[in-house]
Amino acid sequence: MSQLILHHYPRSPFSEKVRTLLGFKGLRWTSVIIPAIMPKPDVIALTGGYRKTPLLQIGADIYCDTALIADVLERLAPTPTLYPAESAGLARIQAQWADSTLFWTAIAYSFQPAGLQSIFGNLPPEHLKAFMADRAAFRANAPRMRVPEAIGALRLYLEQLEAQLADDRPWLLGKATSLADFSVYHPLWYIRQAAGVAGILESYPHLTAWMERVQALGHGTSEKMESGEAVALAASSTPVSTEGEAFLDLHGLARGERVTVAATDYGVDPVEGALVLSRPNELAVRRVDARAGEVVVHFPRLGFQVQKVE
Known part of the structure; x- marks a missing residue:
């Protein structure tokens, strides 16, 4: 399995949600402690503006919001499941x-x-x-x-x-x-x-x-990494290809168009990039950062909005 890097801090409640998910799945992961408040230069290098905690990094793919992170962990480790058939x-x-x-x-x-x-x-x-x-x-x-x-x-x-x-x-x-x-x-x-x-x-x-x-259920097994190392790892990695993925058009947008994606409730800092993924439950934009290189930043569809860059 690819290296799972969780960017979090100890007192973050949503981070505790993901830590317990990792424990339930029995996964090994890498812990990157990030600041609780701004500035967060390494976080912004990876996300392009999104500042909520936590983030899950797999190489040059950055997953935002615990609803999406839960789905990613389910894809990678389907047993035991988070979604029993009966419920x-x-x-x-x-x-x-x-x-x-x-x-x-x-x-x-x-x-x-x-x-x-x-x-x-x-x-x-x-x-x-x-x-x-x-x-x-x-x-x-x-x-x-x-x-x-x-x-x-x-x-x-x-x-x-x-x-x-x-x-x-x-x-x-x-x-x-x-x-x-x-x-x-x-x-x-x-x-x-x-x-x-x-x-x-x-x-x-x-x-x-x-x-x-x-x-x-615990927190699984983790090892530590500095945030600068995680940024360098992204720069030396290649995002997972989205070519050939079905593209769900709900906004009159084509794959590759410049857009911003932002939360609709709080922490509404927009992330700008090329829209490369549009699934029923997931959006992603490709962007280039001076330090992190080419990354793809993923968001859940629920709670986020997409706008074309004019």
Whole structure:
């Protein structure tokens, strides 16, 4: 199998999602620790502007967003599957809910004063100020949930998840692990990092027992690499050919046209390149960077928009 390089940082909840996916799949991977806030020069060299965490790099192919990363890992290591036949569609639906609605509720809940103290208490004040300013710019005009609403919503979600597990099923959708487990797990994992407010989880015994089962899957086996080495590796590699791939035209665009691809929710920095891949669930652009060389940057279709460069 090709070398899997995960660009991440320890406290990133979406990175924890992918780390546990790698553990579930029993995969070997290479760990590149990246900054939590801008500037991220090595990340931008690889992506052309996309700055969300994590990224999965395979040679000169860069995969953005954990929804797509999950599909890539499934293609490379189909067993054990993230999409059991009896619950594949439901797994994707619950994963989308968890990666958006549950995630932002967990973040708003964790960022109350006692939670911030637990997560960032050891940071110098100027570093915390820089982090909060970075995240404010990152979210731009995305709606912000207040703490009282986050508390109320989170309690309801936890009650619903507890009821989902109340029949003693081992995993959220039944006897088999699915993508839903990893997507629901990472926002709750982040609440656990906010120890000052994590007590809310203790009232849900089925849910906390399930969290222990997910955690026990581990993170697979990893080795370290510096981010500059990863950029150099991309420069010495060739992207996987997309020639001969079926091309799904939904925008009146031909293969090879110059486009920008950007997220539609937050972190909306556009990536410009030649559109070389358009699948039902995946888009990719080819671009050239002075340091990373020729790379292909891949995105999921859901949550991203494509615009022609005039």
